[in-house]
Every structure is written in C-alpha cells, then in structure tokens.
Amino acid sequence: MDNPSLWPLTILVFLPAIGSLVLLLLPRENTEIIKRVSLLITVIVFGATVVMALPGISGGPHFSLSADAVSQMQNVFQVNWIPVFDIQYYMGMDGISFPLFVLTAFISMLAMGASWSIKKHVKAYCVLFLILETGMLGVFLALDFFLFFVFWEVMLLPMYFLIGVWGGPRREYAAIKFFLYTMLGGVLMLIAILMLYFNSDLRELSDDQLVAGHVIADAGQAEAWRAGVPSLEKNPDAQQHTFNILALQQLGQHTKQFSGSVFTEGGKSIQWWAFVLLFIGFIIKVPSVPVHTWLPDAHVEAPTPISMILAGILLKMGGYGILRICYPICPEAAYDLAWVVCSVGVLSMVYGAFAALAQNDFKRMVAYSSVSHMGYVVLGLGVWSAVEANGFNADYWKMGVNGAMFQMIAHGISSAGMFFLVGVIYDRVHHRDLNKFGGLFAKMPVYGGIAMVIFFAGLGLPGLCGFIGEVLVVLSTWNFSIILAVLSAFVVILTAAYILWAIQRVYLGPEYKGPHPEALTPLTSREWSIAVPLCIFAIVLGVYPQALFNYMSPSINHTVDELVDWQKHQQPSAIAESVDPPDHDGNVETVTSQGKDTLPEKRSLKEDNEESLQLESFGALPAPLQATEAVRERAPPPEETTVVGDQTERG
Amino acid sequence: MFLEAVDVFEKKDSKRKAMIDFLSQPVGLTHYLIVGAVMFVAGLVCMATKRNALGVLMGIELVLNGANLNFVAFGSGFLIRNPAYQLGLDGQIISLFVIVLAAAEAAIALAIVLNFYNNHSTVDVDRADELKG
C-alpha cells in the first residue's frame, strides 16, 4: 500500500520519544540544557501540527479543509505489524482527532514551559514527559484498536511516575490511585476489544464498506481481496478478525456481527457489553461520577505541568474514545443506553459542581470543576435526539456533539490555564488553601487579570471559550430530555458560585492572609508567555468559534449522519407501516422465500443488506406464517436484531 | 315503657341464664389444669422474684403443688371417663410421693437456709453468690 503519510506522521508522533533518547545522552547535571532541549522538541512538534493545520501550506501531510476530504479520514497509512492477528501500524486523522492532536501538542509545549520549576531528577522528568507526549499523540492518531490500546497504556506508565515521583506529599497514594483506576479502565477496554475482535468478520462487508473501513484502497481491489481470504460460503468459520477501528465501525453499523448474545440466548448483545465496558473505561478517563475520585487526588498531588497535561489532554481521551469508538462501533447499544450516557453526564456536572463548592484546596476545587465541565462533554455526546417521531432530525444531536467536542478543546485550554495559575502561586507561597489567600489582585495585577480571563472562561462567560461548548450542549439537551436539560441549566448557578467564591477568596480582598507574603512577586516573563497564549486562545475561540468548527464539524456531522443512517435502517417500521398491507400480501411470501433461497448464493453483501432491509420492511406485514416469528424476532427495534435474513447462517 | 321493661328483664334474664348454664356445667380436666398452671406459674414467679430464701422455698412448694394438682386431676375418674386417658390411682400415688419428697426437701432447704443465715446473718439470696464463676 502506498503510504505517503507514513514517515512524516511517524516521525511527528515519535519525535518526543526519540528526543527522550537524545536526552539520555546528555549529562544529568546540566538541567537547563535538558529542559531547553525538551522544550525545543515540544515546540517542534507543535510547530509541525500548526503547519499541518494551516490551510494554505502544501507539501507533506496536512489537514485538508477541502470539501471532499474534510469529513473523511485523512493522511491514513497502514503497515502490517503483527499480520497473524491482523494488527496494523495504522494511523490517520479526521476532524475529531486532529484538533485534539493539535491541542495535545500545544498543551505539551506549554506544560514543558511550565516545568522549569521542577528541580528534582530533571533528566528523568524530561524523558518521561516526552514519552508521555508520544503516547498521547499516538492515542489520538491510532486507528488500529490494538495500537490504540498500546498507546493508551504507554501513556499510563510515565504518568504514574510523574505523579508518584515529582508530586506533592501524598503523591504515592495519588499515583497508585490513578494507576489503579486507569488500569481498571484499560482492562475493561481490553476485554471489550477482544470481544469485538473475535466477533468480527471482515468478509461480510460490501465493497464500499471495505473501502470506507480502509481495508482496501478502492473498490477495484475488492475482488483481489476477496480472493485472498477464505470464501464466506465455503468456509464460514474462517472469520477474518480485525482490529481496524474504521472497519469495526462499518461492521457495527452495517452488519449484525455484534448483535449476538453473549451469555444466554436472548440476553444482552455483544455490542451492549462492549459498549458498557468501553464506556466505563472511557468515563474513568473523563472522569465522570462515580469513577472520578482519582482526579482530585492526582491533580492535587501532581506537579503543575502534569496537572496541565492531565486536565488539558488526558481527560479528553475519554470523550474522544466515546465518540470514536463507543458510538460508531456499538450504535445499537449506544442508542439503547443514550439515557445512561446523558445521566452520567448530568450527574457529573451537578455533582462536580457541588463538590467544587465545598473545597478549600484551590487545586482540588479546580479539579472538581473539571469533573463538572467534562460532564458537559459526556452529556453532549449522548443526546441522541434523532428519533423516528421527528423524522430522524439529527441537527440537535449534531449540535450537542459539536458542542461536546468544542467543550473538550475549550476545557483543555481553560483548565490547563487554571491549573497553571494555581501552580504559579503555589510555586511562590507553597500552599493552596483558598481561605489563606486574598488580595492577589493588588499584588500581582497582570496575574490577576489573566486569572480573571481564564476563570471566567471556565465559568462560561460569553466571549470566552467556555461559553460556546456549554451553551451548545445545554441547548441540544432539551430535545433529548427536558428534565436533564433543566438540571444541566441549573449547573450554571453552581459554576458561577464556586468560581466567583474562589475568585473572591483568592484575588479580591484587602490583603494576603497566608504565609510567605513576600514571595508574591509579579509574573516572570516565562510564566507570562505560558499564560498569555492560553488567554488568547480562550478569547479567540470565544469570539470566533467557527475557526474550530471548520475543522471539526464535517467529521462530527459525518459520524452522526452515519449513526442516524444506521438508525433509520434499524427502525424500518415507519416504512413498513406506511405500506398498504393488502397490496403486498402476496409479495411477502415470494420475497421472503426468494430471499431465503437466494441469499446463500448472492454474496454481494451490500445487496444482502438491502435485501434484508426489504425483508424487514415486508416482514412487518401481517403474513400469517410469519406473524409469530416476526413477533419473536421483532422486539423493540433498537434492542433486538431485526434482520431476518443472513443472521441465521453465521451462527 | 312496658316493652322496655321487658327488654331489661330479658337482658337480665339472659345474663342470669348464662350464669346458671355456666354453673350447671360439670367440671372438667381443663379447670384443674388451669388452676395447676396458675399455681405453677405463681410459684415460679415467686422463686424468681423473692429475695428472701424462705420466699423462694414457698415458691417451690407452690410449684410442686401445682404439679401435684395436675397429677391428681389426670388420675381422677370423675374428670376423665376414658380409662385410656387417665392415670388412675397412679396419679394419686405419684402425688403422694411428691408430697413426701416436698416435705423432705423443705426440711433440707430449711436447714440450708438456717445455716446460711447463721453464716451470713441474712436470708437474702442475692447475697449468696459464692457460686459465681
């Protein structure tokens, strides 16, 4: 396969890891050089991503905004890695992953800049930091499930050490807690991955779907590909398993492979379990209530740059995973469990806000605010408001998902900023007790001004980045559930309360009440140069959100459209009911018998699908013979598999 | 008026009639058993509550008497006509043994009490806790 993006992207992703190798050669004592080299590497990575993002620049891989490419996966490359299990070194980017990719590079760069306050084991710190960055970049680009998992775990270990070695007083506790939580999520994810892998069979995809899943480059190669694998009729058991996320999405949306029961006949389907496992794994990362308690501890104990990374990037992986993996691969379960997703989101919003209100530790407060803000993301992803009754109008759902994605980016900026700002004063006075601050505005006016911008961005003030995501998510919720919408609207009060209260206690007031008042010096230029870009982005995204939506929306809308297409196919009762029964009474018999007879011969799976669809729509008619069977098989549309045709042969 | 008087009379009359009916009923085993049970329970409560050692002894006598009464009742031909169910004279004989043993027991217990009294200058059984484990 021709992979023009292979080397550029590989180098980009692995540049930090290579850099960490270079760092190993440098003398340990010369910490300044080490930090500068690390910073240089992160700057290069960020610069490269910016170059990719800018529309006008050609040559090398870049993110195309042209109409035909923008909603698709771009810069895809595939190299066989472990062919026995069809594991590929397989990456690509679309509008969902690319902004997060850029965000990762951006926040990593700023976090590296904020790492100057690290004094202990600088070399080890920088090495781990760079490995971490590689892991994060890889997660967002990986399109092979196995590769994704590898990056996911690669990211985990450096994080463990970064918290556990360079953290605060209770760092070991926090690190282990973080590790255990994330491991649990990883294990659940692994189970789900294997479940999906062993139930997948690429051969059932039609040619177009194979192309969409990047199994083959174009439809012309389909014949060759089919010739290369055991034939489906002759060798039904020689399944072609795959880890290819895009192919799995196609399988989940266009076939019934993941709809079989897992444990008992008639029980929950494979994709139901896979969805639940993956979802738990991802909301641990988000984190949502009730699996969020690692976050406050990890944040409180982690050093400032690591907090920035945690809040700015790591949390986003959960949301990314839900959107990239959970929903497209398991649409049936996702539709089924949309209310769970939304409830978890609203619960996190409310609970996180309440908990933030009760905190006296500045960082803990910010950490809980992250829980609350990430609740918007989960809620926005979940508002599956396209139903039959409104003619599968997915506008509001799209808006919710767009809002959720925007909220991820916005939160990446505002929360990283907040943690950085907390870190700035922590570096000076070495405490974070909200009740022992006060009067910082007078002592550090520039800092105070920047803090206002960042905190008000977190509060969701119009004109700053937090507003757009929140308002889109909240507005889109109404059409999903009025109760959840009202609840989520009420969170704005709590958000205002805890942020304003914190501002009052820290920045306002006559004088500083805590220890080391002499250390409260104005911002250094290094700190300034970290905070100001965040402020600028907060404002730019607030007044010109379309800049980001131009990148994100086409891909998101494409994803949502695909899901809605799936849904339309799943709920054909509307089509069936509109047909006049007497006209087709005879047809039912013929079509049914024809379908059953001819199916084994007809191997074009696309036709197959259409066939089954047709069957489906006619199957709803009151044909006497089929009646009982239809009743048995046609349980509530989203839960039960409804295709009559090819389900039985596969077994 | 008249009707009311009749009514009252009838009411009174019915009460009296019930009384007479009750009294004209022959006595059965149940009656005895009830009296025996009451005595038995009274004896037990007596044993459990009296702090005076002699009170406890009296409680024992009551218990024994309650049991005795049951024996006699079970042995009585008046109360149980069916020979298959009655103890016959055995009941009376057993109750005689009980009376005799009760006498012996009373003697011994009294001796113990007196001894206890001599040693402790009290008959309060709560003070006699030398058996405590």
Add this chain to the structure above:
Amino acid sequence: MGASGRGAGYVATGAILGGFVLSLAAMICWIDAHGVTAGHHSDAADSGHAVLVPPEASETEASKTLETRLVSSAPIVRPVAAADGEHAESHDGGHGAHSQGAHTTTTKVAYFDDWYTLVGLGNLKITIGYYIDALTVVMFCMITLIATCIHFYAMGYMHEELEDVTDHEVTLSNGEHLHRKGRYYRFFQYMSLFCFSMLGIVIAGNIAMTFIFWELVGICSYFLIGFYIERKSASTAANKAFIVNRVGDVGMIIGLMALWGSLGTFSFGGEKNGAGEIVKPGLFEQVRPEEEGYQLQTPEGMEKRAKVMGAEDPAYTGHLLLVVAGLGIFCGCVGKSAQFPLHVWLPDAMEGPTPVSALVHSATMVAAGVFLVGRFYPMFTPEVLLIIAIIGCITLFMAATIAITATDIKRVLAYSTLSQLGYMMFALGVGGWVAGMLHLITHAFFKSLLFMCSGSVIHAVHTNEMPQMGGLRRKMPITAYTMLIGCLAIIGAGVPTIVGLSGYYSKDAILAQALHFGKNNAAWNVMFYVAAGGAAITAFYMFRLWFMTFVGSPREQHRYDHAHESPRVMWMPLAVLAFFAIFIAMPADIENFTNPAASPLVQMLEQGRPDGTGVDFSGQLAAVMMPNEHGSHDEEIHLTAGMIAFGTALSGLLLACCMYWWRLINPAEVRSMFAPIYRFLLNKWWFDELYDKIFIRPTLWFGRCAAGFDRGCIDWLIDHLAVVTRWFTSGFDRWIDQTFVDGLANWIARKTYRVGLWLRKVQTGRLRQYVVFILVGTVAMYLLATFGLTK
C-alpha cells in the same frame, strides 16, 4: 497615575459622547424616514419615505455606537415591513387620531439582519445581528445620553481615584487603613465595557445575542459592584449580584432551550440569506404570523415538538411550550430587573460607586429586563403576562414598603428603583406596552438624576446615612433642587389632566391600564389598588428622603460644616437630567397639550409597539383577558386613574411633610407603635435570612456532602479495596500458614478459653437468676419443640 488615568476618562467619555451623537443622528434619520408621530406626516409621499430612503445611514451609525467592534459585513438593510402607502396611512391615522385598535393590522417598521455567525451548524445558527425599530432608537438615545451625563459626572466623582487612595472602610490586620493605587482608568474601562454590552442588548437581533450581552452586562455589573475589591462587603455583593442573576439566567436558558428545541431559531425578525431574503421566519413571525393578522398562535414548530414528545394533545402541549419559553425568558428578566423573588441583589449592589448605581443599577442595566420583556412582548401568552403582572405588583409593593424604613440614602433609592421596575413589569403584564416602556424611559432619567444627586450629597458629607444629614439645602442648593425635581418626577407630580413632570405621564398611563385591566378581569382588580397604594408609599419615602437630607437643622454639625456644592462637572449633568426629567414625556404639540398621547416620546414608542399586541386578547389556560392598551385612554378610565394617582401621591406627600418637615408627627412614636412591622420592614421582609436558610446553606451543605461522599464513601471503598487486595496478595502465604495451620489450634484454644470466660459471666451465682434461666430455657425449649421441630 495622574494624567494617563485622566486620559482614560476622556477617552471613555468621548466615546460615549460620540455614541450619543450618532444615536441622535440615527434618531433624526429615523424621524426623517418614519416620522415622530404619524399624525404629523399626513401626506403619503412622506410616509413613502420608509421605502425610498435607504436607511444605511442610521444603520451604520447605530452599529458604530457599538464602538464598531463587530465587523459589519455590509448588511443589506431593508425594512421588513411592507410599508406601502396604505399601511403607513392607517398607521399614521391610527396614532394621530388616537382611535382604538386602528393600528392592529399595521406592520411596524423594523430593520434586521445578521452581521456575524458565531456558531453555524447546518440549519442551526447562533448569530450576532441587529434588530432596529423605534424602541431601539429611543433606547439608544436614552442610554447614550444618560451614560454621557454619568461619564461626565464620574469624572468629577471619581477624581480621588486619580491619585493613591486610602480606603477608610478597609482596615488591615495591622490596624491601618488600606492604602492603594487609584483605579480611575479601570473604572472607565468597566464603564465603557458596560455601555458596549448594554447597547448590545438593545440592538440585539436575536435572543441568543441578547443572552450573550446579557451575561456581559452581568459581568460588568459584577466588576463595578465589586469595584472596591478590597472591601469584603463589595466583593460579596458582587458575587451575590452575579449569582442571583445566574439564577434568573437558568430560567432564561430554559426559555432559550424551549425556543431553540422547537423553533430552531433565535432571531427576532428572521434569518436571511445572502440575497437578503428571509429563509427562516423569526420568532415573532412564527408566533404572530402576518397572514393571521398577528394573532398569537402556537407556532408550528412547538406543536411538532409536542408531537415528538408524545403529547396526547399537541396543541395544548405546544402552547405549554410557548408558555414555558415565555416564562423562562421572563425569569431572566426577573433576575436582571431584580424583581421579586430575585430582588435581593440590587440593594446590596449599592456597594459600587454612585455613578455605577446611577447608570447600571437604576437607569439601564436593571431596565434591560424590562426592555427584554418589551422586546419579547409578542411571544408572551396572556398567562405569562398575568404572571408578569403579579410579579411586578408584588415587587412594587414590597420594595416600596422596605424603602420606608431604610436610612441609607442609596438604599432608599435602590428600593425605589425596585419598586419602579415593578411598576414597569406590572404595566407590561397588564397589557400596557407603551406605558411600561414610557416608564422605563422616564424612570431612567429621573432615577439617574436622583442617584447622582445622592452621590453629590455623599461626595459632600462622606456618609450614606440620612440620619447624619439634614439642612443641606443651604449648602448645596443645586443638588437639592434638582433632586426635588427628581422626587417630584418619580411621584408623578403634575396637575391632573393638564400637565406634569415626566413621571406623571408614565405613572398615569400605568395606572390607567391597570384600572382597565381590572375592569376586564375582576379577579385581578386588587392589583390596581396595590399599585395605587404603592404610589402613595413612593411619594412618602421619596419625600422622607428629601426632607431628611435637605430640610431641617443639621443633625451632625461636623459633616454639615464640611459639606459643599459639587464641582461643575458634577452638577451640570444634574441639570441636564433634571431638564429631561421634567420635559421628556411632555406633549410637544400645543394644540393637543393636555393629551398625554401627543407626546413625541409616546408617539415614537407607539411606532415600536410589537405587531398584534395592541388588541384585546385572552388566555387559553388561565381566564385572563389582556385589554387593548388604547382602551385605557378612554376618558373615564384615564380620568379616574389620574385622579386616584394624584390623590394617593398627594396623601403620601402630605404624610411625609407632616412627619419630616412640619414635625407634626414624631416618626419615632410611629416606629414604636408599629414595632413588629417596622422590624419586618427594616429586615427587608427577612428575604436574605430566608434565602440563606433555604438555599445557600443547603447548597453548601450538599456540596460538603458531595465532597464528603467522595472522601468518605467512594475513596474509602477504593482504599479499603486496595488494602484488602494488598493484604490478600502480599500476605497470602503467611496468612494461610498462620491462620489455617498454626492458627487453627491456637484459635480453638483461645476460643475455648474465651467461651469459658464468656460463659462465666452467666454464672452470677444468683439463685433467682438461675431460676429465670431455667424458666427461659423451658420456654425456649417448648417453643422450639412446638414451632421448630414439629414441621
């Protein structure tokens, strides 16, 4: 600081002055195009102007007053209204002849378009745009004029901030007063930002944009209330203001959701495509379609939405959605306009500098809520309007009563503001759109005047407490007499049926409409009497304030001695505002001088009246009939209401004179006579305490619960799980050995010993207890034998 700080003041004042000039120009253009009163433009050619004159001029100027921060992509401006001759004529005739209901089918003139798409997702767009009608123009002029006055005034009032300031209200831990740098420039920065946001609300072309600027004025208000950031009370008041406003905003968000979820647009007028054609009808058009003669109806989208929700009766549920939307939007207005029950923040907001109180917390921002109700008026169903009326009625009465007992001069004015805002809401709620808007305008003038006068007094005597003032009339006559004008205006002083100050016209209109409403809805007649009673109370407390401050002998000689008239930069604006407070609502037409409706302001507002709201219409859910506002101009109603208003105001005024001027009645005796009521009022109906008990504490408590749940429950579980796991894995071998192999023997021995020890306790040695044990054992065995074994 010095010069550069002063420069900030000049820049800000210059900007707003420029804004005023441009607004004025826009107004002139508007009048040129559409006339002030239609009655004066009887020839058809003139009314044809509406189409012929391209209104770019007024348009661009209006947008420039937004300090031209938004890039206008050359909007194609066209009047929506098909202002053809016939329409315009009937329009004109309707107002000029003051005939009832004549203008019901006329289309009001409005220009709207979008400048900028903030978020565009397929069919759904959130945009920044404009919607300009007569109301917008009037509001622009009013806001910029008052803001200009206040900027000038503030340049004098805030001059202390030019140098380093010693804040006497803040004591540091070392016992000294706070010494800080002046923040003159920052004050003007916030003020400018505020003016920008406020104008943004007024010009907003859609409700989402309103919401955006709504939040922005909220944050400006937050900054301005908390301007003295070192004062704990100021920052707390700022927080309170913002959070209470957010409570209202929740309602507004819910309203937005209800609109957005079913109608898919926020635009007032409609969304246009590049060619200027309306591609999606606006909210007003959807609720009151032109084809239906602007009758209120449940929009199609809401009925569809109701169907999707699975409602049995889509029409009913759709109507309910419309009610929810209306109520939600009104919730936001309740928060911003400090109506009951969200009024608690406004009195505390007086912690800010006095110019801020004058501009933000009396004249403009708090009036934004009323403005929005006015702007959104076509969307309100009669049920919602009834609720608006009730809320307004409660507020006007409650705030007036509290104002009686307040002694802080600014707080009296704050409560009076609340009360007057209540009047506006009430007027809107009972169907008096023009009455409410008129009161909004007139109130803005006289209330900012009053506040600035009080600021002048505070500036002179350095205290807010009225009991420490007195007799200041002699020291500062200009302030005293301009304030007297303000007081007379607010109580609606005037000669009935002939002429009066601005408040006379607006208040009469409100009461007339209330009476009219009461006549149509007997059940709600009581609200008229409450409003009339409120007028008496208003007169009483306003003159109580004036007498206590300016009349009599000085109560604190020291303060009196230091008092002085304010500098010219401060009293000049007072004079300007006093002028407007007198004349703004007066009829300009000599022939029709006694006719209130002949006032140019009223005529302008009539032009801005939302389509279809001038007629009688009744509710579906509640038995309420919104009477046509023109009905209140009926001689009988108007005269009755006017006489009642005059009488009540006079009685309140006389009472105030008796108590505080002529000293016929000793206020202290009255106070002690009504001690419980006095305490009730002094404590502001105990709202703060109540909210503290039922909202704040439970919220904080719940927050602590959530945090505690995290630590105590989830973390505890996790930690113990970890401990158990570690214990289980690391010590597994040893544990097996010790426990099962070695341990078993030891365990048995130990347990035997333990059991022995335990059983020993049973052996009390007490005879009677043994008896009891025997008994218990017997009973237990019997029970066991009966129920346990014989199954």
Add this chain to the structure above:
Amino acid sequence: MESINWHTLLFLLFGALTCFFALAVVFSANIVRMASYLILALATTAGLHFLAGADFVGAMQLVLYVGGTLVVLIFGVMLTARSPFVSLRTAGGDWVLAALIGGTLLVILLPVAFQIGLPPTDTDGTFSDETGGGRIASSVPVTVPTATRIGLGFLGVPGDDFSGYLLAFEIISIHLLVVLVGAAYLARAKRRTTVKNGDVSGGS
C-alpha cells in the same frame, strides 16, 4: 333451667381461692403474710383434691403439707424474721422480667390446658360411646374411698388401675431418714464458723 351443679360451684370456689392465695403469696412482700397465704393456698388445694375424688391425697396434703411442712417453714420464718428480712424488696426490673417470663409460660400453659382437657374428637372410635367425653364428668360424682387401694399399692399389690410401688415406697422411706439426719446435721449450731463468716459478711 337446670339446677346448679354444686360440685362445679365448689370447684370454682376452691379453685378461685387457690389461685388467689397463690398469687397473694407472690405479691405480698412480708414473709409472714406469705407463709399464711401459702397455708391457705395449700389447704384449698387439698379441697380441690377432695373434689377430684382423691380423698386420701387430700388428707395427706392437709396433714403432711399444711400440718408438717408448713410448720417447718413457719419455724424457719420465725427463726429468721428479723426486721430487715421480713420484707425484702425486689427491684422493679426483676418484677418485669419475672412477669414477662411468667406470663409467657402462662400463655403457653393455658392453651395446653384447654387442648388436653378437651375430649378427643368423635371420629376417634374408642370413645364415641362415652357421654360428654373427657371434659364432662358426671354431674353427681360418686365418692369411692381410695385409702385402702393406695395402701395396697404401697405394699406392692397391683390393682386394676394402679401398679405396685413397694420399692419406691422403701426408697422414699430411706430417703426421709437420710434427709432428717442431714437436716439435723446441717442445722446444728456451729459457733466458730459463724463468727468468721459473720465478719466476712459484715465486711461486704
């Protein structure tokens, strides 16, 4: 209207008295009164024995119990009746506990009494010819002296409705002897230990 069954009336009288005195024993605090009530209770029990046709047992009850055992008891009472012990108060908790347990026992026993006293059902063929079953005795009881037969029983001659009790009788006799000796031994005065234990008790 039937005539009053005097046997029943007497039984009710004696039974009520017995119960009353038994309860009086329980509820009186004074030891002397308790003794008096006990005598009366035992005497009325003897009456019940007579009414049940056990004339000999009733006589023995009167002679041995009322005449012998009780005298011994009263003797003991008089020996120990120093003022602090005449009425030892019981704590309320003990009363409650005793009442609870006693009540429970009574609740258990009374149904049993009714159950056992009731005649077997008519379906039980062996008993169908008898009038009234077990509960109903003849309205006029016929008194048959029992002393002779009991004496024979003790002498080991089994009758038609009793067995021989010679061995038991002998054992009882020996037992009585032993008891008497033991009682005499226990009750004899022991000066030395009294003083010693008196000190102990005084100390406690």
